[in-house]
Amino acid sequence: MYTTVNEDGVLNNYATEPQMYYAEYPAIWEQRKYVIQGIFASLIVTTLALVAVSVS
Template sequence: MYTTVNEDGVLNNYATEPKMYYAEYPAIWQQRKYVIQAVFASAIVSTLVLVAFSVS
């Protein structure tokens, strides 16, 4: 931890910064997995909306 003291004697603690890295573009199989998740999420939301309309 990095600590400094100003002229009034107040301590300032700074957290250590994590190492930076760049994100990589998802592979084809990961993109397909995201599409399947989106389809299931859309189906669940659509079902919930239809049930809500049919009940009310």
């Protein structure tokens, strides 16, 4: 932790910053996994919307 003291004696604490890195483009199998997750998520949302419409 990085700490500074100003002229009034007030302490300022600063967190250490993490190491930065660039994201890498997802591989083909990761892209397919994201598509499958998107399909399941849209099915869940559609099902919830249909249940809400049918109940009301």
